[in-house]
Amino acid sequence: MIEWPLLLGSGLLGSAHCLGMCGPFALALGAAAPSPRANLWRQGWYSLGRIFTYAVLGSGAAFLGGWLTDKLPGWLNVPAVLAFVAGGFLVVQGLLATGLLPKRGVSGAAVCPGASVFKALLGGRSTVDVFLAGLFTGLLPCGLLYGMLALAGSTGSVPLGAATMVVFGLGTVPAMVAAGLGGGLLGVAARRRVHAVAAWCLVLTGVVSISRGAGAISFGEEPPAGCPLCAGGESPGAAAEPGSDTVRPAP
């Protein structure tokens, strides 16, 4: 039904792009580990914490999506709208990563009084601390995450929403663990290439989501077909879809 490989792929490729934000956390996590083995253990629990939070958020989003589908008038195809939102988020994130959209610089230090505790958790010795650090990491603002949550919302089912986010979260594990273990396994040039590929993959994922949403709408008077990702079949040509004109080959 749901295209799990696509979700997993989004996580896999998206996480390469997200390492900028979460990579340092993984590194800090590794710094407190006495051995590579212990580090792997910590990285695992950290990712588990993240995925747990993603799952909770996913279940909430799915409940909200289902609730909206029930409450809003039938002509408004909530899953399709959510698929649009999800696609939009992903496309914007991807374009930001490619550098085609100018990134707005954030000035000044973040106003977050919780930072000190977060730091302490990251450096904590116990597994519980590491798990909690992962749990809170999952709450950090992230465009990719919002896109995925919108997708989870479009499933309209609490277990499916949670599962969507778990699969996505699993996809982010390899990059995060690699970052936490190796740090500098890849050279700068290689990292830049991976980054560029990941960015365009994000854009692609977003476009697919948008086209699925549009496909769901094209069913016309029929009741919403649930998740647009489950709609299956041919996806209409990307070039014909709204929003897809933002996709251009890299100059």
Add this chain to the structure above:
Amino acid sequence: MPADPQECDYCGLPVAGSSAAEEPLYCCSGCRLAASITAAGGADARARWMMTRLGLAVFFTMNVMVFTFLLWSQEAGGAEGGEAAAALYGLARHAGLLFAAPVLLLLGGPLLDSALAELRRGRLSLDLLLLAGVAAAFGISAWNTWRGEGHVYFEVACMVLVAVTLGRWLEASGKLETTAALRNLESLLPDRVRRLRAADGADPQDTSAEGRDVPLDEVGIGDVLRVLPGEQVPTDGVIEAGRANVDEQTVSGESEPVVRGPGEPVRSGTTNLDGDLQILVTAAPGCGTLEQLIAAVSRAARDSRSQRLVDRVAGWFLPAVLAAAAVTCGVHWWRGDPAAGVMAALAVVVVSCPCALGLATPLALWAALGRCMRRHVLVREGDALERLAAVKTFCLDKTGTLTSGCEVERLVVADGADREVALGAAAGVASGSTHLAAEAIAAFARAEQVAPLEVLDIRTAAGQGVEGRLAATGEVVRLGSGDWILQPVETDAGSVDQPDGPPRCLLGIGERAAAAFWMAEAVRPSAAAAVAALRGQGMAVTILSGDQAPRVAAVAESLGVSWQAPLLPAEKLTAIEAEQAAGGVAMVGDGINDAAALAAADVGIALGCGADIARWTAPLCVLDDDLGSLPWLVDLARQTRRTIRWNLLWAFGYNTACIPLAAAGLVHPAVAAVAMVVSSLLVVGNSLRLAREPGSDGEPEAIGPPGEPSLTEQPSSEPSRPLSPEVVR
């Protein structure tokens, strides 16, 4: 309210209540919690446990939320499904109970402690109401789970506990950050000092050279302390023995270290850079310069019009909330839904949690005070910034405010003397002195592109000038006051109009006078930019001076502002009152000479207070004499007023809008809990933005170089201040 407000042991904000002497006092349960989380040293393990506790509670709450979503979606989906769905439904309810119970245990404890502490002091508290609501929500849900019918509200109990704890902890952290500047000052004083001799002879064994290690509190007037290089001077005193460079930036804003030797005063909070000092204590415990400075700023933070308004409101806020909650509960109960009544009452209490209201003013004010302190501006009255935001006119004194130091206005060379040689010799001998006049002459020579001649054996004659020997000819060169140079100057100066009286400074080469220098006041380099910035802020700027009209006119013209001179002190008052017809007036002047004018204006801003605490009569005091601080202050004052107004508007608006909704049962308590955290975060974040400098390190709004020389000339009608011993007259 008690007469003497105490301070929170965590964030340092004033606390309205009072506690038993020994136990720590906190302004809110957030600070109590935050103190336990961040407690340093031996309590580390406990602190970590508290932090882990909060994290685990969040984890369990998230689990509860997942099962709640499941329940909700099943309820929304109606009766479809069948037995499997029904089994899942029952399972989700039991899972909710399973995961909610630990949250209650983990976070209910601290809340209960704080509620009981208030209760022991004979006061009801919101914590008690919250706790009662949470317990009711959990109790009803557990009962309904057990009997297998009715609503469950586990998510309410969990969310309220987590949100209340998290919100308060965030607030406490915010408070801690805004009061950081003041705590940094306090940390400049050591806890323990080395006492060589006690005034009352209480410590007979104190005669050793090392001294005895005693707490600072025990040091009294007449004790002798030893302060080693790199240490902070712990209290005000007079140097008995030793000599050192002392960094007085903390208390005077002066960035250059000053040399202090026997008989000279030192102030608490300054740093002994390089000497071994023995200091005779002259200040009672807690009365040193730095302590007074801290006390003045703390007083300012407590005393603010907006805060008094909030205090008045807070007086009837809790009873009103209590009544609203009781009525809400009663009405729903009467209509036959006790559980809904409890939920609505809980929502009322959660929504009205007055955290944001209580924080709105003090956080913003403390943030602004902290920034002032970092820029060496002291605020004595909390309202001063709010009043400054409304000022329309800036009146500035001239001498010592807009001008400082001096520059060479005119050089007349004696008949037969070579101008270049005379100026070169003057510049050469002037290089051996740091006096303002000597520096002005050296600068003048540089401007004329005359290289200083080499002068040997330069020596300062106290109060008279400097002298040395020309390397080329061996002749004695003297630069200084007229009496000191042997012969009267023989020039054609008699024929020149001399509006400024006799020359300030003569140059003698060999046995005869060679040149005469006339000095003029130098307008501070930062003055033009500061005045321009003030006008850019929409201020009318005018000079009120007691000096001669032509001199004032010259300065005013160079700055492009209006002026009134010469004015007697009483006439300055009249002038200020006249300006007040158009709106608020800020008067900037010398703390002593302009004291009356500073007091008469809406906001008095004193310059040149230096390290002398007794001279801080003005509500605002610019310690380092940087005129660029004036437009900066206006900006900060306007920002502060905006922030306070926004905070108050938000807090009042949020409460008045949400309480009726909650009472009507339209706000789910879990949503109310989230809203409460968001509301607190908005207020804290808004205030913290004020605490941060715009830009990262530098201050883009800073105008002109900081650290003007604070030693100023007083040549005109105003009483002269003592100059350094090597003065050149």
